[in-house]
Amino acid sequence: MNSNILGNNVITQIGLLVNDIEKTSKAYADFFGVDKPNWFWTDAVDVAQTEVRGVRSEARAKLAFFDMGSLQLELIEPDQHSSTWRDSLNQNGEGFHHIAFQIKGMKEKISLMEAGGMPLLQKGEYTGGRYAYMDTFSELKVLVELLEND
Template sequence: MKPTHIEHIGIAVKSLDDAIPFYEKVFGLECYAVEEVTDQKVKTAFFKVGDTKIELLESTDAEGPIGKFIEKKGEGIHHMAFAVDGLNDKLKAAEEAGVRLIDKQSRKGAEGLNIAFLHPKSTFGVLTELCEAPK
């Protein structure tokens, strides 16, 4: 599996309203999109840094994945996302190589990407997302 690039770094925050101004004022970045992904119980905000994005993640439900993450670990880096071509084939190959999958098939994520997660127990403690632009 050879990623084409780092798609984004996901950062869990308690409040987009508090975090967005930090990235805009301190780093001079522009928040170009805010989107709610209802089925993932999250609201996202995106910033572009070169070819890579920063994705801020605010939980819309304390029982959602980001809500639970913040409750357990606090705010901070949640995941690393790699762009790949042929996402479902990459998932199958990863599973055959012994990687534990969270998603066995891709699903829709923010910005219209197809996404799937690899379990951090198989990726040295890093929740890893694979992303593919729809064709």
């Protein structure tokens, strides 16, 4: 693969999977001495257009965000539908899920990564942009999330 395939090397987000977003977001808020963020549901499938391994999915998750300077901490409590979130939580328990990078040209970046042996696991839309989880685990030992804002 070409060097700097993403167009930058700045990690913008770390994602953690949790079983109880209320409890965990309170624990982080107390630890950091900040206000507990409100959590919200990801959009329903008709808006999010969620696909997991190329198949449309009803998967949703509760999300809470802590902005920590240049890095954002995302807490994710998935519902029971099949998703990278649910699969990872079931297999590995709570904890680390992904690192994320802001990119431009989502389709191009996905194609380049897939050509380099890093397949698309899950993608979807959110208000103001889109995301894609790439299976970079065998190479990078972590999932990479691509974030593209409009």
